[in-house]
Amino acid sequence: MTNNPSENHYKNIANIYDNLWSYSPEYIKFTTQKIIEHLHLTPTDILVDLGCGTGIYSKEIINQIQLQQPIICVDPSAEMLEKIPANSRLNPVEMDGVKFSQKPGIYNKIFLKEAIHYIEEKFLLFQNLWQRLTPGGIFLLLLLPPTIEYPLFAKALELYEKKQPHYQELINLLQQVDFIVDVDIIEYPLELPKSQYFEMVENRYMFFLSEFNDTELAAGLKEMEDKYQDKSVLKFSDRMVFITATKPEYR
Numbered sequence: 001m002t003n004n005p006s007e008n009h010y011k012n013i014a015n016i017y018d019n020l021w022s023y024s025p026e027y028i029k030f031t032t033q034k035i036i037e038h039l040h041l042t043p044t045d046i047l048v049d050l051g052c053g054t055g056i057y058s059k060e061i062i063n064q065i066q067l068q069q070p071i072i073c074v075d076p077s078a079e080m081l082e083k084i085p086a087n088s089r090l091n092p093v094e095m096d097g098v099k100f101s102q103k104p105g106i107y108n109k110i111f112l113k114e115a116i117h118y119i120e121e122k123f124l125l126f127q128n129l130w131q132r133l134t135p136g137g138i139f140l141l142l143l144l145p146p147t148i149e150y151p152l153f154a155k156a157l158e159l160y161e162k163k164q165p166h167y168q169e170l171i172n173l174l175q176q177v178d179f180i181v182d183v184d185i186i187e188y189p190l191e192l193p194k195s196q197y198f199e200m201v202e203n204r205y206m207f208f209l210s211e212f213n214d215t216e217l218a219a220g221l222k223e224m225e226d227k228y229q230d231k232s233v234l235k236f237s238d239r240m241v242f243i244t245a246t247k248p249e250y251r
């Protein structure tokens with residue numbers, strides 16, 4: 001991997017990635033339950049976590065369900081994959097998602113969470129995933145909605161809205177491949193100390209924040225400081241779009 005723009009970002013952030021979200025083990029448990037439900041995951045399924053990062057969700061899946069086969073955790077970032085503990089129930093694979101989708105292999109369930117914005121060849125990926133799935137198999141795509149209510153500075157929210165793929169476009173592509181598609185938007189109320197959220201922003205915890213230089217980021221943080229000066233805790237909602245793409249049984 002030499003030309004993936006996210007590569008440096010995750011190289012830099014790998015060491016702190018889990019800490020950024022560890023403020024809320026409940027959030028991870030809740031989201032994982034929803035992933036298991038939407039995938040209709042059963043112990044005999046062969047599962048792939050595409051763009052798995054540090055494996056936060058795969059680690060929690062194996063806490064919640066006893067899978068007979070290890071989860072195949074695919075990510076192009078060696079630094080992110082290194083954070084997955086040596087565990088016979090998780091099988092890390094250092095590879096780009098599209099390349100993985102082209103390799104022979106048959107799986108019952110595949111999920112991809114918050115990584116689709118890195119993949120340019122989305123239609124090709126979806127076509128390949130169709131080939132990788134058993135009849136009745138499910139591909140679950142999770143991404144943030146077109147607008148977010150995070151307590152970020154205005155320019156950051158604007159840039160996010162410009163860059164984030166719209167889930168309806170992804171649904172259209174999946175339907176063109178012949179998947180049966182369902183969509184669900186799941187909301188989770190978050191509450192965290194202001195200092196912690198500010199630290200996350202300072203660390204550019206979301207990839208698009210890397211597009212602001214140090215001066216711009218400092219100005220953004222100052223704007224946030226002014227806006228939330230009388231708050232010590234920030235409350236906001238996280239909304240996640242769950243797109244369930246099922247390969248029909250008849251194929």
Ligand SMILES: C[S@@+](CC[C@H](N)C(=O)[O-])C[C@H]1O[C@@H](n2cnc3c(N)ncnc32)[C@H](O)[C@@H]1O
Pocket residue numbers: 004006010050051052053054055056057074075076077080095096097098112113114115118119
């Ligand atoms: C925001 S993180 C999400 C990680 C994990 N899915 C989670 O929800 O915690 C995005 C991940 O996508 C990975 N990524 C970037 N480009 C990718 C590609 N072409 N194929 C697969 N994964 C990719 C990054 O290395 C990073 O680990």
